[in-house]
Amino acid sequence: MKKIRPKLLAAACLALLGACGAALAAPAGKVEYVAGAVQAIGAGGQVRILAKGDAVDEGDTLVTGADAAAQVRMEDGGLVALRSDTRMKLDSFRFDGKQDGTEQYIVSLFKGGFRAITGLIGRLHKESYRITTPTATIGIRGTDHETIVVVPGSRLAATVPPGTYNKVNRGETAVSNEHGTVLVLPNQMAYAAAGAAPVLQPLNLDIFVVPPPPAARAGRTDTEMRDSAIVDSALLDPDLALGPNLPIGIIFSRTPITATYTTLVPVGGAFTNQFFVPVTTTVTF
Amino acid sequence: MGRGETAVLVMTAWVLGCSAGPAQAAAPAPQAAAAEKEAYQNALQDADALVKSGEPERAYALLRGYEQAHAGEARFDYLLGIAALDSGKPDLATLAFERVLMSDPGFTGARLEMARAYYQLGDLLRAEVEFERVAHENPPPGARATVRKYLEAIAARNPRKKTHYAAYVEATAGRDTNVNNSTSQQQVIVNIPTVGPVVATLNATSLKAADNYGGLGAGGELSHTLNPHWAFYAGADLLQRDYHTQQDFNALTAEGRAGVMYGANAEHVRFGVNGGEYTLGGRRNRSNAAVNAEWARTLSPRNQVLLFGQYQQYRFADYVMQVDNFNQQVAGAGWTHALGDGRSVLSGFAYYGAEQDISTIITTATPDGGRTDGAKRLGGLRVGGQTMWGGRTMLYANAGWQAGLYSRVNPLFLVQRSDRYVDLAMGAVWQWNPSWSLSPQLAHAHNSSNIPVYSYSRTDLSLTLRRDFR
Numbered sequence: 001m002k003k004i005r006p007k008l009l010a011a012a013c014l015a016l017l018g019a020c021g022a023a024l025a026a027p028a029g030k031v032e033y034v035a036g037a038v039q040a041i042g043a044g045g046q047v048r049i050l051a052k053g054d055a056v057d058e059g060d061t062l063v064t065g066a067d068a069a070a071q072v073r074m075e076d077g078g079l080v081a082l083r084s085d086t087r088m089k090l091d092s093f094r095f096d097g098k099q100d101g102t103e104q105y106i107v108s109l110f111k112g113g114f115r116a117i118t119g120l121i122g123r124l125h126k127e128s129y130r131i132t133t134p135t136a137t138i139g140i141r142g143t144d145h146e147t148i149v150v151v152p153g154s155r156l157a158a159t160v161p162p163g164t165y166n167k168v169n170r171g172e173t174a175v176s177n178e179h180g181t182v183l184v185l186p187n188q189m190a191y192a193a194a195g196a197a198p199v200l201q202p203l204n205l206d207i208f209v210v211p212p213p214p215a216a217r218a219g220r221t222d223t224e225m226r227d228s229a230i231v232d233s234a235l236l237d238p239d240l241a242l243g244p245n246l247p248i249g250i251i252f253s254r255t256p257i258t259a260t261y262t263t264l265v266p267v268g269g270a271f272t273n274q275f276f277v278p279v280t281t282t283v284t285f
Numbered sequence: 286m287g288r289g290e291t292a293v294l295v296m297t298a299w300v301l302g303c304s305a306g307p308a309q310a311a312a313p314a315p316q317a318a319a320a321e322k323e324a325y326q327n328a329l330q331d332a333d334a335l336v337k338s339g340e341p342e343r344a345y346a347l348l349r350g351y352e353q354a355h356a357g358e359a360r361f362d363y364l365l366g367i368a369a370l371d372s373g374k375p376d377l378a379t380l381a382f383e384r385v386l387m388s389d390p391g392f393t394g395a396r397l398e399m400a401r402a403y404y405q406l407g408d409l410l411r412a413e414v415e416f417e418r419v420a421h422e423n424p425p426p427g428a429r430a431t432v433r434k435y436l437e438a439i440a441a442r443n444p445r446k447k448t449h450y451a452a453y454v455e456a457t458a459g460r461d462t463n464v465n466n467s468t469s470q471q472q473v474i475v476n477i478p479t480v481g482p483v484v485a486t487l488n489a490t491s492l493k494a495a496d497n498y499g500g501l502g503a504g505g506e507l508s509h510t511l512n513p514h515w516a517f518y519a520g521a522d523l524l525q526r527d528y529h530t531q532q533d534f535n536a537l538t539a540e541g542r543a544g545v546m547y548g549a550n551a552e553h554v555r556f557g558v559n560g561g562e563y564t565l566g567g568r569r570n571r572s573n574a575a576v577n578a579e580w581a582r583t584l585s586p587r588n589q590v591l592l593f594g595q596y597q598q599y600r601f602a603d604y605v606m607q608v609d610n611f612n613q614q615v616a617g618a619g620w621t622h623a624l625g626d627g628r629s630v631l632s633g634f635a636y637y638g639a640e641q642d643i644s645t646i647i648t649t650a651t652p653d654g655g656r657t658d659g660a661k662r663l664g665g666l667r668v669g670g671q672t673m674w675g676g677r678t679m680l681y682a683n684a685g686w687q688a689g690l691y692s693r694v695n696p697l698f699l700v701q702r703s704d705r706y707v708d709l710a711m712g713a714v715w716q717w718n719p720s721w722s723l724s725p726q727l728a729h730a731h732n733s734s735n736i737p738v739y740s741y742s743r744t745d746l747s748l749t750l751r752r753d754f755r
Contacts, residue, residue, distance in 0.1 A: 033356045035387045052357060069387050071380065073353065081380060117376060144376045169406055170376055170550065185513035187407050187444075202445070203410050210379075210411075211386035211399060214418055224363065225394035226626075227427030228673070230341065230371045230586045231405050233623035233630050235434050240681040241621070241632040241669040243710055254465060254534070254565055256605045257738050259485035261475065283475060283485060284605060285657070285697065285738050 027055030028093035029074040036068025038082070061089040064112065066155075076103070078119030083148070083210075085155065086112025091132075099124040107131045113148030113165075113207075133164040136177045136192035143171030145184070148207050159206045163193040167208050257285040325351060332364055339625050341371035342585070359385050363395050370398060373551075373585045375405035393422045397432065404435060405586070407513075409444035430676025437719050441755045452505035452754040457526075459747030462495040464534040466732075466741050469493040473737050475697045478649070490533065493741065500526040508546075518557075519543040533566040544577075551583040569602040586627075591619035591634065608648060609656055611640045615663075629672035637664040650696050658702040658736075659693030665706075674713075682711040698736045706732045724749045 031038075031054045038050045043059030056062065056072050062082060064070060070082045076095045082088070092106040105121040109131055122129030122140050131138040133149045148165045150156045166175050167189045175182050175190040180197030184190045189208070192198035261283065264276035328347055335344035345368035348361070355361040366381030382399040385392055400415035413436065420432050442449060471492060475485045506520030521541040528534055544557025560574040575597035583589045594616040601607050619634025640663065642656035650657045669683030684707070691702040712726030728745045 030353065032353055033384050035357075035384075053353070069383075071356065071384065079380065081383065115380075117380070169408065187409075187513055205410055205414060208411065209414055210383055211396065211415070212390040214393065214396065214422055215390040225397060225424060225428050226367070227425070227431060228626040228628045229367070229398070229401060230339070230623050230625075230627040231375075231401055232431060232434075232627040233586070234405070235438050236630045236671055236673075237679070237714075238621065238630075238632060240679060240714065241630055241671045241683060242634070242667055243669060243683040243685065243708075254536075254563075254570060255490060256603065257467070257487070257491040259473065259475065259487045259491065259738075261477070261483040261485040263480055263483065281477075282488075283477070283697065285736075 026075060028058050028060075028090055028095075029056045029072040029080070030054070031056060031070060032073045032079075033069075033071040035070070036084070037065035038068050038070045039063045056090065058090055058093040061087065063087050074105075074119055074121075076105070076119035076121045078105075078121065079117045081115040083113045083115075086114060088112070088114060095121055101125050101128070103128050105129045109133045109147055109149050109164075111149050111151045111154060113146060115144070115146040115169075115210075117144045118142060118171075133192070135194045136164040136166075136175050136198055138164075138166055139174045139176070141172040141174070143173055144169040145171070145173050146208060150207070156207060160204060161191075161193060163191055164198075165204065165207050166190045166192075167203060259283055259285070325355065329361065329364060332368060336364065336367055336371060339587070341368045344368035345372050345374070356381075357384055357388070359389055359392065359395075363392070363398070366395065366398055366402070370402050370405065371586055373583070375402040378402040379406070393419055393424060396422075397424070397428060400432075400435065404439070409439050409442060413439045413444075426676065433676070433719075440719075448507060448509045450505065450507045450755075453503065453751055455502045455749050455751040457500035457502070457747050457749040458498070459500075459745060460495070460497050461528070461743070461745050463493045463741055463743035464496050464498075464528055464531045465490065465494065466730075466743060467491050467493045468738050468741050470737050470740070476699050478696065487738065491738070494531055496528040496531040496534075498526050498528045500524065514547055514549050516546045516548075517544075518546060535566055537564040538562075553579075553581045553583075555579040571599060571601045571606075573597055573599045587623045589621040591621070593617055593619070593634075593636075604646075608644045608646050608651055609642075610644045611642050611656065611661075613640045614638055624672075629670065631668070631670045633666065633668040635664070635666050637662075639663070655693075656691075657693070657697075658691035658695055661689050661691050663687060663689040677716050679714040679716075680711075681713070682709075684709045695736060700735050702734060702736050702739070704732055704734045704739060706730070720753050720755075722751045722753070724751065 031050050031052055034050055034052055039062070040048045040050050040056060041061040041063065042048065042057070048054070050070065062070070064082050064084055064086045066085050068084050072080045072082070074080065087110040089108040091108055092104045094102060094104040099120055103121045103125065105128060118129060118140055123142055126139060126141055129140050131147055133147065138147060145166060145168045148156070150160055150162045150165065152162050164175070166173055166184055168184045168186050170186055173184045175184060175192055175198040177192055177198060182190050182198040182200055184200065187203065189201055189203045190198050191201045259282070260280050262278050262280045265279045266274055267277050268274040328351060332344040332348050335341065335347070345365070348365045348368055351361065352365065362381045362384045366378045366385065369381060370378035379399060379402045382395050382402060385395040386399065396415055397419045400412050400419060403412035403415060416432050416435050416439070420429070420436070424432065441451060468487070469492065472484050472486050474482050476482050502522065502524040504520065504522035506518065508516050508518040510516045519542065524538045526536045538561060540559065540561040542557055542559035544555055547554040556578050558576050560572065562572050563570045575595055577593065577595040579591065579593040581589055581591045595614070597613045599613070600610050615636050615638030617634050617636030619632065621630060621632040623630050640661040642660050644651070644656065645654045647654060665685060665687030667683065667685040669681065671679055671681035674680050687706040689704040689706070694701050708728065708730040710726060710728040712724055714722050714724045716722040725748050729743070731742045732740055734740045
């Protein structure tokens with residue numbers, strides 16, 4: 001029997017190990033939607049043009065171009081919607097299906113922004129989820145939130161000051177830096193500038209309006225437009241359905257109910273002629 | 286190369302081939318692809334039908350399985366977004382509509398749904414932006430009416446302000462067939478302890494009398510948002526009703542309320558106090574004061590459940606009527622259900638309560654104090670519905686039933702009082718512009734009591750013109 005050459009065997013084993021590693025290391029997420037130019041830069045510096053269905057891995061830096069967008073479904077069920085002109089890095093993503101404190105989801109956002117609907121990571125162990133930006137760190141308490149980093153010289157910097165902006169749609173976030181922490185509740189917006197504590201500010205629609213404005217329609221008519229939807233019932237007036245005044249504790253007559261009756265009362269003594277006179281009495285019920 | 290080495294390389298190549306994963310797997314056979322395409326088209330049709338038949342949850346579950354493969358296709362995303370929105374997932378709906386509008390910003394139908402989703406999320410600023418964009422795209426009349434209602438609702442809750450005011454004035458004219466909730470039976474048999482049964486004739490003010498009336502009303506409410514979860518509210522109403530001839534029954538009602546509200550996601554809690562003063566024929570008649578609590582949970586956009594409780598005190602001003610003073614506790618549970626397309630709602634609740642008679646006045650009928658008929662247990666049901674008719678008119682109808690059983694035998698009638706009360710009302714609110722509305726209403730109430738002086742029927746037909754200020 002001929003011996004198998006050790007070098008060939010070693011090369012085959014390495015190839016197998018590499019292949020198995022690639023096959024077994026689950027991606028952190030999968031691209032569900034791409035519009036425009038979106039890239040992933042791997043931990044080793046290799047650049048991939050992302051397309052629908054592509055994997056996103058721990059260590060990847062995701063970059064979107066102007067007017068580009070992407071949505072990535074994470075392995076823990078969460079979702080990340082990348083906005084245009086964004087650069088973010090998936091520093092750490094560990095999730096083996098358990099919520100035992102070993103799970104971790106740490107993101108660095110350098111510029112631009114994204115919306116995150118969190119999945120299982122962070123649901124039980126809030127400290128497992130963190131977003132870091134140049135001016136703040138954002139922690140969550142089970143949330144749907146949006147974070148935008150405006151850097152000097154960017155398109156947004158022409159209308160708003162540079163810094164980190166965080167808006168909560170559902171749940172709650174905590175925006176912190178070395179100067180302080182602010183809790184952000186639904187439909188509030190926090191702003192963290194360099195060198196200052198984060199503060200709550202009125203929601204700025206220059207930053208957080210998502211869909212682009214309507215394009216020229218060129219005579220187009222939408223055949224699909226619903227007149228009404230179930231959710232429109234929120235606009236109906238519950239008092240009309242049930243009546244404006246609950247008849248609990250009904251007051252019947254609002255004045256005393258009175259009636260009169262007449263009785264014949266005998267007049268006269270035993271030794272005189274006795275006779276009867278009518279006497280009217282009022283009774284109140 | 287020997288056979289052993291060849292085997293190693295073949296195995297390696299096989300494993301490498303397997304590890305390439307589905308992305309590099311061979312394309313599905315044409316038949317399989319066609320079957321998959323057909324299944325997907327069927328799923329779209331089924332989901333569309335489910336949404337239209339009011340089963341958005343099932344539609345969403347069906348479409349969710351296709352999201353990875355078909356996200357980014359406008360028709361799929363639009364349908365997925367609608368299914369998510371109508372089944373109570375506005376956050377997920379916005380993600381689907383974002384995809385549609387990124388690819389096709391001119392898809393006004395998707396923009397309208399996006400605006401609805403923002404409204405459901407409580408993001409009124411973004412909702413307002415998108416509704417206004419839809420309004421500028423000249424939508425069909427039905428959609429335009431919907432957009433107008435949302436924009437009015439957003440304006441009323443102006444998200445740029447923390448404190449909101451609303452006020453109204455109204456004028457009413459009507460016909461009331463029974464101004465004092467009195468019986469039409471003129472004579473009753475009464476047991477007089479020292480005399481025995483006698484026939485008593487009710488006085489004119491205790492008998493049913495009809496009259497025309499006119500009324501004026503005004504009220505206002507303010508709410509102040511303390512933070513996204515807590516708000517404070519306070520309000521007051523003043524209503525005057527003057528009868529044409531039965532002026533002893535002219536009524537002035539002043540009511541006030543205040544409290545706090547808590548809202549988080551699908552939960553709403555309210556704690557409040559309210560009170561009122563009632564003047565009849567120019568004289569103070571009675572007052573009431575109450576504390577109440579309410580908890581509501583939205584199970585889905587179609588269903589909301591409600592629990593409530595109230596403690597209330599009624600006090601009469603006239604010494605003769607003070608024997609009727611009582612305290613009342615009521616607790617109940619309710620349900621609101623949106624029908625079909627959300628233009629109609631059905632509501633109902635059931636309640637149970639008790640009244641304690643607390644008067645210390647001693648009379649021949651009440652030697653131990655309290656009410657002649659004693660304490661009371663009561664329970665009832667109330668149901669109602671409303672529907673939008675066209676873009677500017679709300680039609681409504683409601684009905685109530687209540688049973689009351691008292692604790693004492695009435696010494697004048699020798700029975701333990703038992704009442705059955707029903708009422709029905711129907712009407713319309715025609716809002717021809719955001720500030721003005723006209724409301725015709727027909728209401729009927731009937732109480733059957735085993736004590737005839739408490740049995741009555743009453744019908745009220747009215748027309749109210751109202752001006753709202755927001």
